[in-house]
Amino acid sequence: GAVVSQHPSRVICKSGTSVKIECRSLDFQATTMFWYRQFPKQSLMLMATSNEGSKATYEQGVEKDKFLINHASLTLSTLTVTSAHPEDSSFYICRADGGGETQYFGPGTRLLVL
Amino acid sequence: GDSVTQMEGPVTLSEEAFLTINCTYTATGYPSLFWYVQYPGEGLQLLLKATKADDKGSNKGFEATYRKETTSFHLEKGSVQVSDSAVYFCALRGVSGGYNKLIFGAGTRLAVHP
Numbered sequence: 001g002a003v004v005s006q007h008p009s010r011v012i013c014k015s016g017t018s019v020k021i022e023c024r025s026l027d028f029q030a031t032t033m034f035w036y037r038q039f040p041k042q043s044l045m046l047m048a049t050s051n052e053g054s055k056a057t058y059e060q061g062v063e064k065d066k067f068l069i070n071h072a073s074l075t076l077s078t079l080t081v082t083s084a085h086p087e088d089s090s091f092y093i094c095r096a097d098g099g100g101e102t103q104y105f106g107p108g109t110r111l112l113v114l
Numbered sequence: 115g116d117s118v119t120q121m122e123g124p125v126t127l128s129e130e131a132f133l134t135i136n137c138t139y140t141a142t143g144y145p146s147l148f149w150y151v152q153y154p155g156e157g158l159q160l161l162l163k164a165t166k167a168d169d170k171g172s173n174k175g176f177e178a179t180y181r182k183e184t185t186s187f188h189l190e191k192g193s194v195q196v197s198d199s200a201v202y203f204c205a206l207r208g209v210s211g212g213y214n215k216l217i218f219g220a221g222t223r224l225a226v227h228p
Contacts, residue, residue: 004157034215034216041220042220042221043203043218043219043220044158044203044216044218046216046217095216105157105158105159106157107155107156
Protein backbone atom coordinates (compact mmCIF):
# COMPACT_ATOMS: atom_id res chain seq x y z
CA GLY A 1 0.00 0.00 0.00
CA ALA A 2 0.88 3.64 -0.34
CA VAL A 3 3.32 4.95 2.24
CA VAL A 4 3.03 8.59 1.17
CA SER A 5 -0.31 10.18 0.40
CA GLN A 6 -1.22 13.47 -1.21
CA HIS A 7 -4.48 15.32 -0.96
CA PRO A 8 -6.22 16.30 -3.07
CA SER A 9 -5.32 14.18 -6.05
CA ARG A 10 -6.88 16.69 -8.43
CA VAL A 11 -8.03 20.25 -7.95
CA ILE A 12 -9.53 22.84 -10.23
CA CYS A 13 -9.63 26.42 -9.02
CA LYS A 14 -10.29 29.91 -10.28
CA SER A 15 -7.48 32.31 -10.99
CA GLY A 16 -6.54 34.34 -7.92
CA THR A 17 -7.51 31.76 -5.34
CA SER A 18 -5.11 29.81 -3.12
CA VAL A 19 -4.78 26.05 -3.09
CA LYS A 20 -3.30 23.89 -0.34
CA ILE A 21 -1.81 20.48 -1.10
CA GLU A 22 -1.03 18.05 1.70
CA CYS A 23 1.67 15.40 1.74
CA ARG A 24 1.61 12.78 4.49
CA SER A 25 3.99 9.98 5.31
CA LEU A 26 1.76 7.17 6.53
CA ASP A 27 4.01 4.79 8.40
CA PHE A 28 7.31 6.55 8.91
CA GLN A 29 8.57 9.88 10.11
CA ALA A 30 9.82 12.11 7.33
CA THR A 31 12.59 14.35 8.53
CA THR A 32 12.82 15.94 5.11
CA MET A 33 10.16 16.57 2.50
CA PHE A 34 10.82 17.58 -1.10
CA TRP A 35 8.32 19.23 -3.43
CA TYR A 36 8.53 18.79 -7.19
CA ARG A 37 6.65 20.18 -10.12
CA GLN A 38 6.14 18.28 -13.36
CA PHE A 39 4.92 19.85 -16.59
CA PRO A 40 3.41 17.63 -19.28
CA LYS A 41 6.01 15.44 -20.93
CA GLN A 42 8.74 17.06 -18.91
CA SER A 43 10.94 16.09 -16.01
CA LEU A 44 10.32 16.59 -12.33
CA MET A 45 11.74 19.92 -11.21
CA LEU A 46 12.66 20.31 -7.55
CA MET A 47 10.92 23.33 -6.07
CA ALA A 48 11.94 23.25 -2.43
CA THR A 49 13.28 21.17 0.43
CA SER A 50 11.92 21.36 3.94
CA ASN A 51 12.87 19.97 7.31
CA GLU A 52 10.34 19.55 10.07
CA GLY A 53 10.02 22.70 12.13
CA SER A 54 12.24 24.89 9.99
CA LYS A 55 11.91 27.11 6.96
CA ALA A 56 11.98 25.55 3.53
CA THR A 57 14.93 25.95 1.19
CA TYR A 58 13.76 27.01 -2.24
CA GLU A 59 15.45 26.29 -5.55
CA GLN A 60 16.59 29.16 -7.68
CA GLY A 61 13.73 30.73 -9.57
CA VAL A 62 10.99 29.44 -7.27
CA GLU A 63 9.02 32.22 -5.60
CA LYS A 64 8.85 31.46 -1.90
CA ASP A 65 6.01 33.92 -1.35
CA LYS A 66 3.95 32.20 -4.00
CA PHE A 67 4.65 28.61 -3.03
CA LEU A 68 4.35 28.46 0.74
CA ILE A 69 5.67 25.30 2.34
CA ASN A 70 4.95 24.26 5.88
CA HIS A 71 6.46 21.17 7.47
CA ALA A 72 4.79 21.33 10.84
CA SER A 73 5.20 17.70 11.83
CA LEU A 74 7.27 14.66 10.94
CA THR A 75 4.38 13.21 8.95
CA LEU A 76 2.87 16.22 7.25
CA SER A 77 4.04 18.89 4.83
CA THR A 78 1.82 21.31 2.96
CA LEU A 79 2.37 23.30 -0.20
CA THR A 80 0.11 26.31 -0.69
CA VAL A 81 -0.05 27.90 -4.11
CA THR A 82 -1.10 31.46 -3.37
CA SER A 83 -3.05 33.59 -5.84
CA ALA A 84 -2.88 30.83 -8.40
CA HIS A 85 -2.78 31.66 -12.10
CA PRO A 86 -3.17 29.45 -15.17
CA GLU A 87 0.60 29.16 -15.55
CA ASP A 88 0.70 27.45 -12.16
CA SER A 89 -1.30 24.56 -13.57
CA SER A 90 0.91 21.54 -13.20
CA PHE A 91 1.43 18.20 -11.48
CA TYR A 92 2.87 18.63 -7.98
CA ILE A 93 4.65 15.70 -6.35
CA CYS A 94 6.13 15.34 -2.89
CA ARG A 95 8.90 13.03 -1.73
CA ALA A 96 9.22 12.10 1.92
CA ASP A 97 12.64 11.14 3.25
CA GLY A 98 12.85 9.21 6.51
CA GLY A 99 16.60 8.80 6.33
CA GLY A 100 18.70 6.14 4.70
CA GLU A 101 16.79 4.26 2.05
CA THR A 102 13.41 5.26 3.47
CA GLN A 103 12.14 7.68 0.90
CA TYR A 104 8.97 7.53 -1.12
CA PHE A 105 7.09 9.69 -3.56
CA GLY A 106 3.50 10.70 -3.20
CA PRO A 107 1.06 9.95 -6.03
CA GLY A 108 0.95 13.59 -7.09
CA THR A 109 -1.66 16.35 -7.24
CA ARG A 110 -2.86 17.71 -10.54
CA LEU A 111 -3.71 21.40 -10.33
CA LEU A 112 -5.70 23.17 -13.02
CA VAL A 113 -6.18 26.92 -12.67
CA LEU A 114 -8.90 28.41 -14.83
CA GLY B 115 25.17 21.83 -12.69
CA ASP B 116 24.24 18.21 -12.45
CA SER B 117 21.88 16.93 -15.13
CA VAL B 118 20.35 13.78 -16.58
CA THR B 119 19.51 13.14 -20.22
CA GLN B 120 17.39 10.22 -21.30
CA MET B 121 16.04 9.14 -24.63
CA GLU B 122 12.77 10.63 -25.77
CA GLY B 123 9.71 8.51 -25.98
CA PRO B 124 7.35 7.11 -26.49
CA VAL B 125 8.89 3.71 -26.95
CA THR B 126 6.44 1.21 -28.38
CA LEU B 127 7.27 -2.48 -28.27
CA SER B 128 5.57 -5.80 -28.72
CA GLU B 129 5.40 -8.17 -25.80
CA GLU B 130 8.62 -10.16 -25.26
CA ALA B 131 10.73 -7.64 -27.15
CA PHE B 132 14.07 -6.38 -25.81
CA LEU B 133 14.04 -2.98 -24.15
CA THR B 134 16.76 -0.37 -23.87
CA ILE B 135 16.21 3.11 -22.53
CA ASN B 136 19.34 5.25 -22.69
CA CYS B 137 20.38 7.54 -19.87
CA THR B 138 23.48 9.69 -19.56
CA TYR B 139 24.41 12.09 -16.82
CA THR B 140 26.60 15.04 -15.98
CA ALA B 141 27.70 15.42 -12.39
CA THR B 142 30.55 16.42 -10.17
CA GLY B 143 31.92 13.79 -7.89
CA TYR B 144 30.38 10.35 -7.65
CA PRO B 145 26.60 10.47 -7.69
CA SER B 146 24.26 7.58 -7.04
CA LEU B 147 22.09 6.64 -10.00
CA PHE B 148 18.49 5.48 -10.05
CA TRP B 149 15.69 4.35 -12.27
CA TYR B 150 12.15 5.16 -11.16
CA VAL B 151 8.93 3.92 -12.72
CA GLN B 152 5.57 5.68 -12.73
CA TYR B 153 2.56 3.54 -13.57
CA PRO B 154 -0.60 5.30 -14.74
CA GLY B 155 -2.25 7.19 -11.93
CA GLU B 156 0.41 6.29 -9.39
CA GLY B 157 3.43 7.89 -7.77
CA LEU B 158 7.03 7.21 -8.66
CA GLN B 159 8.48 3.94 -7.43
CA LEU B 160 12.13 3.08 -7.16
CA LEU B 161 12.92 0.40 -9.73
CA LEU B 162 16.66 -0.05 -9.21
CA LYS B 163 19.78 1.81 -8.23
CA ALA B 164 23.57 1.77 -8.31
CA THR B 165 25.81 3.70 -5.99
CA LYS B 166 29.26 3.32 -7.52
CA ALA B 167 30.99 2.69 -10.81
CA ASP B 168 30.47 -0.76 -12.37
CA ASP B 169 27.62 -1.56 -9.98
CA LYS B 170 24.66 -3.26 -11.63
CA GLY B 171 21.20 -2.58 -10.29
CA SER B 172 18.49 -5.10 -11.05
CA ASN B 173 14.84 -5.66 -10.21
CA LYS B 174 11.83 -7.32 -11.86
CA GLY B 175 13.95 -8.36 -14.83
CA PHE B 176 15.27 -4.84 -15.42
CA GLU B 177 18.99 -4.10 -15.24
CA ALA B 178 21.24 -1.06 -15.46
CA THR B 179 25.00 -0.75 -15.04
CA TYR B 180 26.74 2.35 -13.72
CA ARG B 181 29.32 3.21 -16.39
CA LYS B 182 31.53 6.03 -15.23
CA GLU B 183 33.68 6.05 -18.35
CA THR B 184 30.66 6.79 -20.53
CA THR B 185 28.63 8.52 -17.79
CA SER B 186 25.72 6.26 -18.59
CA PHE B 187 23.12 4.16 -16.79
CA HIS B 188 21.06 2.54 -19.54
CA LEU B 189 17.99 0.54 -18.56
CA GLU B 190 17.49 -2.87 -20.17
CA LYS B 191 15.04 -5.73 -20.02
CA GLY B 192 15.27 -8.87 -22.07
CA SER B 193 11.57 -9.53 -22.52
CA VAL B 194 8.99 -6.86 -21.77
CA GLN B 195 5.42 -7.49 -20.73
CA VAL B 196 2.27 -5.44 -21.19
CA SER B 197 2.38 -4.72 -17.46
CA ASP B 198 5.69 -2.89 -17.95
CA SER B 199 3.88 -0.07 -19.74
CA ALA B 200 4.72 3.03 -17.71
CA VAL B 201 6.92 6.11 -17.66
CA TYR B 202 10.54 5.49 -16.68
CA PHE B 203 12.71 8.18 -15.11
CA CYS B 204 16.47 8.12 -14.79
CA ALA B 205 17.80 10.14 -11.85
CA LEU B 206 20.96 10.96 -10.00
CA ARG B 207 21.43 11.90 -6.41
CA GLY B 208 24.01 14.43 -5.50
CA VAL B 209 24.66 16.44 -2.38
CA SER B 210 23.91 20.12 -2.59
CA GLY B 211 23.28 22.49 0.27
CA GLY B 212 23.47 19.62 2.67
CA TYR B 213 20.53 17.77 1.20
CA ASN B 214 20.39 14.66 -0.92
CA LYS B 215 18.75 16.00 -4.05
CA LEU B 216 17.35 13.87 -6.82
CA ILE B 217 17.75 15.25 -10.32
CA PHE B 218 15.55 13.63 -12.94
CA GLY B 219 15.63 13.05 -16.63
CA ALA B 220 12.59 13.96 -18.70
CA GLY B 221 11.08 10.51 -18.51
CA THR B 222 10.48 7.94 -21.24
CA ARG B 223 7.05 6.51 -21.82
CA LEU B 224 6.98 2.81 -22.66
CA ALA B 225 3.97 1.20 -24.28
CA VAL B 226 3.99 -2.58 -24.67
CA HIS B 227 1.39 -4.20 -26.91
CA PRO B 228 0.28 -7.83 -26.81
